[in-house]
Amino acid sequence: MAAATVGAILLASVTLYAVLGGADFGGGLWDLLAGGDQRGRAPRQLIDESITPIWEANHVWLVFDLVIFWTAFPHAFASVMTVAALPLWLALAGIVLRGSGFAFRKEISRPGLERAAGATFAFSSLVTPFFMGTVIGAIATGAIPAQASQASVSAWTSPTSILIGFLFVSACGYLAAVYLTGEAARRSERSLQTYFARRAQVAALVAGALSLATLAELNRSNLVLYARLTGRALPLVVVAGVCGLAVLALLAAHRVMVARVIAALGVACVIWGWGVAQYPVLLPRTTVTLSNAGAPHATLVAVIVLAVLAVVLVVPSFGLLYTLQSRMLLRDGVVGPGIPSDKRGTNEMAPKKDGISHR
Amino acid sequence: MTLIAAAQVSSEVVPARAQMATTLGFHIILACLGIALPTIVLLAEFIGIRRHDETAMRLARRWSVAMAVLVAVGAVTGTVLSFELGLLWPGLMRRYGAVLGLPFGIEGLFFFLEAIFTAIYLYGWRRLSGWTHFATGIPIALSGIFGAMSVVAVNSWMNQPGGFTERGGRITSVDPWQVFFNHAAPYEMPHMILAAYMVTGFLVAGVYAAGILRGRHDRYHYTGFALGFVPAAVLTPFQIFVGDTAARAIAQDQPVKFASMEYVARTSTHVPEWFGGVLSGGHIYGGLKIPDLDSLLVGFSPGTKVIGWDSVPAVDRPPVPWLIHLCFDVMVGLGTLLLLAGLWAAYAWWRHRRLPRQRLFWMAGAVSGLAAIVAMESGWVVTEVGRQPWVVYRLQTTAAASTTNGGVVTSLSIVIVLYALLGTATILILRMLSRRWRRSDLEEVAVPYGPQDRLVGQVGT
Numbered sequence: 001m002a003a004a005t006v007g008a009i010l011l012a013s014v015t016l017y018a019v020l021g022g023a024d025f026g027g028g029l030w031d032l033l034a035g036g037d038q039r040g041r042a043p044r045q046l047i048d049e050s051i052t053p054i055w056e057a058n059h060v061w062l063v064f065d066l067v068i069f070w071t072a073f074p075h076a077f078a079s080v081m082t083v084a085a086l087p088l089w090l091a092l093a094g095i096v097l098r099g100s101g102f103a104f105r106k107e108i109s110r111p112g113l114e115r116a117a118g119a120t121f122a123f124s125s126l127v128t129p130f131f132m133g134t135v136i137g138a139i140a141t142g143a144i145p146a147q148a149s150q151a152s153v154s155a156w157t158s159p160t161s162i163l164i165g166f167l168f169v170s171a172c173g174y175l176a177a178v179y180l181t182g183e184a185a186r187r188s189e190r191s192l193q194t195y196f197a198r199r200a201q202v203a204a205l206v207a208g209a210l211s212l213a214t215l216a217e218l219n220r221s222n223l224v225l226y227a228r229l230t231g232r233a234l235p236l237v238v239v240a241g242v243c244g245l246a247v248l249a250l251l252a253a254h255r256v257m258v259a260r261v262i263a264a265l266g267v268a269c270v271i272w273g274w275g276v277a278q279y280p281v282l283l284p285r286t287t288v289t290l291s292n293a294g295a296p297h298a299t300l301v302a303v304i305v306l307a308v309l310a311v312v313l314v315v316p317s318f319g320l321l322y323t324l325q326s327r328m329l330l331r332d333g334v335v336g337p338g339i340p341s342d343k344r345g346t347n348e349m350a351p352k353k354d355g356i357s358h359r
Numbered sequence: 360m361t362l363i364a365a366a367q368v369s370s371e372v373v374p375a376r377a378q379m380a381t382t383l384g385f386h387i388i389l390a391c392l393g394i395a396l397p398t399i400v401l402l403a404e405f406i407g408i409r410r411h412d413e414t415a416m417r418l419a420r421r422w423s424v425a426m427a428v429l430v431a432v433g434a435v436t437g438t439v440l441s442f443e444l445g446l447l448w449p450g451l452m453r454r455y456g457a458v459l460g461l462p463f464g465i466e467g468l469f470f471f472l473e474a475i476f477t478a479i480y481l482y483g484w485r486r487l488s489g490w491t492h493f494a495t496g497i498p499i500a501l502s503g504i505f506g507a508m509s510v511v512a513v514n515s516w517m518n519q520p521g522g523f524t525e526r527g528g529r530i531t532s533v534d535p536w537q538v539f540f541n542h543a544a545p546y547e548m549p550h551m552i553l554a555a556y557m558v559t560g561f562l563v564a565g566v567y568a569a570g571i572l573r574g575r576h577d578r579y580h581y582t583g584f585a586l587g588f589v590p591a592a593v594l595t596p597f598q599i600f601v602g603d604t605a606a607r608a609i610a611q612d613q614p615v616k617f618a619s620m621e622y623v624a625r626t627s628t629h630v631p632e633w634f635g636g637v638l639s640g641g642h643i644y645g646g647l648k649i650p651d652l653d654s655l656l657v658g659f660s661p662g663t664k665v666i667g668w669d670s671v672p673a674v675d676r677p678p679v680p681w682l683i684h685l686c687f688d689v690m691v692g693l694g695t696l697l698l699l700a701g702l703w704a705a706y707a708w709w710r711h712r713r714l715p716r717q718r719l720f721w722m723a724g725a726v727s728g729l730a731a732i733v734a735m736e737s738g739w740v741v742t743e744v745g746r747q748p749w750v751v752y753r754l755q756t757t758a759a760a761s762t763t764n765g766g767v768v769t770s771l772s773i774v775i776v777l778y779a780l781l782g783t784a785t786i787l788i789l790r791m792l793s794r795r796w797r798r799s800d801l802e803e804v805a806v807p808y809g810p811q812d813r814l815v816g817q818v819g820t
Contacts, residue, residue: 052482053478053481053482054478056430056431056434056474056477056478057471057474057475057478059434059438059474060434060467060470060471060474062438063437063438063441063467063470064464064467064470064471066441066442066445067441067460067463067464067466067467068464070444070445070452070456070460070463071456071457071460071461071463071464072457072460074452074453074454074455074456074457074460075453077445077449077452077453077456078445078449078450078452078453078456079449079453080445081442081445081446081449081452082449082762082763082764085446085762085764085766088442088445088446089442089446089770092438092439092442092446093773093777095435095438095439096435096436096438096439096777096781098435099431099432099434099435099438100431100432100435100781100784102431103427103428103431103432103435103785103788104428104784104788107424107428107788107791107792108788108791149763150763150764151764151765151766294453294456294457294529294530295456295457295530296457296530296531296532296533297532298532298533298534298535299457299458299460299461299530299533299535302461302464302533302535303461303464306461306464306465306467306468309468310467310468310471313468313471313472314468314471314472314475317471317472317475317476317498318471318475320475320479321475321478321479324479324483329483329486329487330478330479330482330483330486
């Protein structure tokens with residue numbers, strides 16, 4: 001019981017990382033695809049202003065996921081980290097480059113350097129979700145043995161894994177585009193709203209197609225998982241599909257605020273569908289389950305306490321952060337005297353940055 | 360078969376340790392800043408609001424921009440360490456993840472609060488007013504301290520493991536409270552947190568001391584110096600007391616580590632204290648030997664028995680005692696010099712109500728941050744290398760914890776290049792910010808009705 005609860009806690013925090021942190025990666029994707037300096041300025045600025053204040057807090061979910069994974073299921077954790085070492089290193093490299101690109105880009109004033117930092121940020125936003133997807137693919141296809149001692153390339157380069165890698169990238173892009181449509185709507189930026197709504201619809205179709213392709217591919221690579229995804233997890237799979245279609249319709253009807261919740265719900269259903277289908281097995285094709293992956297009962301109880309504390313302490317804080325962000329009380333460049341104003345200049349399409357006072 | 364496995368283990372453990380040392384040695388500086396810089400920024404903001412001090416306010420705002428950069432870089436380098444625990448040390452995590460994971464989980468909570476409130480604080484300057492904005496900074500400072508306690512809980516647990524039972528290689532029960540507040544926690548936690556405050560305070564002071572040395576004798580620079588220097592200098596004597604207590608505790612808890620720190624080859628009484636000196640082939644070259652002093656320091660009497668490294672077989676001793684000893688001496692020596700700098704300032708303030716005028720003082724102030732970093736890194740070498748060959752003291756060797764995957768040399772090389780770039784970029788960005796601020800200050804001086812620096816000349820030359 002405790003093990004199942006902790007499994008649910010891990011899946012819940014993975015879901016939160018996916019729908020919050022994932023969207024930040026997706027922002028990088030749209031930054032990359034925004035085109036030249038002139039054309040891409042307005043969307044890039046919206047991406048920058050929407051993500052910059054919150055990406056770090058969202059990123060902590062990843063660390064939290066890792067901690068719960070190694071604390072509650074240390075044997076499975078060690079095997080995954082050993083077998084999928086290469087994609088994990090690559091995902092990590094992406095995280096480092098992206099985070100530092102984020103940290104530096106804002107403060108760099110020379111256009112060449114700013115562009116380099118921006119490109120680093122955008123490119124690494126692609127790399128990280130892709131390789132994380134391949135690792136999930138390696139787990140889902142049962143390519144992680146229980147007592148692993150060597151890395152394996154074939155574990156994460158199977159067609160299923162690669163498909164899941166692309167699925168992750170497209171899902172991040174999808175979430176980001178839907179959220180950014182909402183951001184644009186809140187700022188009454190009609191042209192940006194249309195811009196991101198169109199991209200959200202394209203991304204929804206791509207992510208949907210990749211989900212179906214992954215499901216079909218699982219029919220070959222992990223029949224048990226396939227059977228369960230189309231069996232006991234079917235309601236979740238169906239809801240995920242319905243959510244995707246609903247988002248398409250809602251965007252067309254300019255109901256963007258609801259669309260954001262439904263989009264996140266759809267992605268959450270995919271993740272929980274996977275979890276329900278695999279339950280209680282942690283590493284498919286092994287005997288490693290939620291309850292025998294190396295942690296004693298007391299540790300599992302402690303993790304549950306930790307999760308309760310997270311709900312009590314962290315959730316309200318996040319609520320405060322998002323509330324302030326959505327009321328646009330958190331603005332960039334705001335540092336009062338001594339800091340020159342943003343040099344990117346004004347742009348009719350771009351959301352207005354707060355003027356910075358020169359006292 | 361076992362031979363091959365053993366060979367694989369030994370070929371990866373050295374690069375794995377080097378990579379962990381590189382990434383941790385880099386991150387720990389940012390971690391110190393993450394722990395203590397918010398407090399110093401808040402101190403500046405407090406003075407700024409309370410005394411309507413525009414200079415302090417300006418420093419608080421500017422430091423918070425630097426803090427944003429440092430916190431972001433620290434967040435990524437911290438994430439690297441989380442990954443490395445699994446990627447480099449799967450043996451450790453497989454066996455003890457269920458134990459040492461718990462303090463990390465608590466750290467995760469504080470990391471959340473830190474990241475969330477940092478965002479609110481940094482981006483809230485404009486719209487949140489006065490004390491409300493100040494209040495959003497308090498959770499950052501507190502979670503810095505509690506987060507540090509949690510991480511150090513893991514490290515002190517590795518030095519003094521406890522709070523669990525293990526049967527047949529499986530953890531069968533865990534007492535989270537005892538894991539967190541393990542035997543080494545009471546001295547390791549305050550030692551690290553005080554180190555963080557010293558590193559940060561002296562670094563901040565160093566920036567402005569360097570400016571003052573270049574002739575920028577304005578209120579802005581003296582305020583910046585004082586806001587960093589005063590807390591760091593006030594905490595230094597406490598740090599020396601905690602460190603001294605820690606050393607005595609280590610003589611009991613990890614005698615072999617202590618023996619390496621102090622060059623105690625054989626368990627005996629009347630053990631001399633060595634200042635400096637390089638141990639090679641059983642002989643100590645150079646260095647100053649003071650008879651009986653080590654026994655005196657350990658047990659307050661020359662007859663105190665100190666355990667030497669002969670108490671364990673050679674394989675259970677740390678590999679490079681000279682490094683451990685010299686790092687220990689460097690840490691203690693630099694700590695003492697920093698104490699003297701603080702005393703100098705205190706004396707000048709007591710006699711003349713101003714900071715010392717001597718150029719030497721400001722030169723010392725300019726390098727004090729660097730000195731604090733070197734001292735802190737040396738201390739880290741002492742505790743980590745001194746624990747070898749164990750990763751979990753007397754329970755698991757570092758070799759057994761290491762990854763069996765090849766290619767660590769490759770990842771190590773990439774890490775070195777990437778971190779060199781990251782470090783350079785961080786320093787360049789901070790310099791760029793400071794130049795930008797100076798330019799805007801110069802423009803402002805031209806404004807006739809600018810804020811009056813009425814306190815200039817009251818402090819300093």
